[in-house]
Amino acid sequence: MMTRIFPAPAAILRHAALLVTAALILAPFVWMVSLSIKPPGEIFRASFSLWPEQFYGIENYTNAITQAPLLRYMLNGVIVCASILALQIAVCSPAAYALAKIEFAGRDLLFAVILIALLLPHEVLALPLFILGAKIGILNTYAALIFPYVVSPFGIFLFRQFFKTIPDDVVHAARLDGYSEIEIVWKIMIPMALPAIIAFGIFSVVSHWNSLFWPLIAVQSHDLMPPPLGILMFKNEEAGNDYGPLMAAATVVVAPLVIAFLLAQRWFVEGLSSGAIK
Structure with missing residues (x-):
């Protein structure tokens, strides 16, 4: 007889x-839907x-798209997030490569400064960034939403940890x-670090897609508003919040992030775990 193992x-x-834990995390999303x-x-x-006696989904989702230019807000989010991610990879990858594979004076001190920068919330820099944006005239433009995030301490840290796992013999052979050195970064290190890039891409896109604090300060034009700021347009000071379309709009905004994560979760886990091996 086979012994059952409990x-x-x-x-x-x-x-x-x-x-x-999963139930506590998913409960707000289920309630939103x-x-x-x-x-x-x-x-x-x-x-x-959870399920309504009268299904009102078509009306709520139609109102969510028609009451405010929600699709325009989502397009703005795609433009801003894609631009930020592309620039972050372009800037963080060479910096991480230098910290991981090139010996130079002050390298450890520079890495320590990056670790300290990880502890600082971006909101701390809001006032200096606002003054700088006003001085150079980029407020209320896409540039105001993009350039404050080009340098990512977390991106440099994550790429550096992944590059450390790549044998030095590969770099010497190249x-x-x-x-x-630049060719080594783009032709060798970046292709090998694809899981780390996907993991960082998910963090970056989710963070900036959901960002409300800085866009609330940096832009006023409806044509430039990202999704979280656009959702505020469903707030009515006289009649109160229109919760049905508001929740429908929030669901539409969150859905692309959920789908993207489900499609990329294998590379996401691999990218994070590979950088933690060494």
């Missing part, structure tokens, strides 16, 4: 903790129900073949 109590506790398909009369009922 999971250890520690494993049961770990899985239970993971399930509870539930409200997005409910009519106004059911949203404020005292009784709890130098013997006549490659310059």
Whole structure:
């Protein structure tokens, strides 16, 4: 007879903790989707129900797209996030390569400064950035939303950790073949660090797609508003918030991030774990 093996109590506790944590994280998203398909009369009922008695999803999602230029806001988000990510990779990759593979005076001190920069919230720099943007005349433009984020301490740190896992012999062989340092970065290191780039890309896009604080300061034009700032347009000071279309708009804004993460989760985990090996 085969002996049935039961999971250890520690494993049961770990899985239970993971399930509870996942439920707590997913609960607001499930409630958001539930409200997005409910009519106004059911949203404020005292009784709890996830599925509405009267399905009102078509009306709410139609209002979400028509009451405000939501698709324009999402296009702005794509432009801003794609530009930030491209510039961050262009700037952070050579910097990380220098910290990982090139010996020079003050390298450890420079890396320590980058680690300190990781501890500083970006909101601390809002006032100096606003004054600088006003001085050079980029406020209320795409540039105001993009350039403050071009240098990412987290990106430099993550790429540096991944580049450290690549054998030095690869770099030495490339130098013997006549490659310059920049060519080594773009032709050898970047292709090998694709999992780290995907992991960083998810962090970067999610962070700047959901950013509200800096866009609220930097832009006033409706044609430049990113998705979180555009969602505020559903707020009505006289009639109150229109929660059905508001939740529908929030669902539309969050959906691309969820889909992108589900498609890239394998590379996301590989990118983070590979950089932590060494």
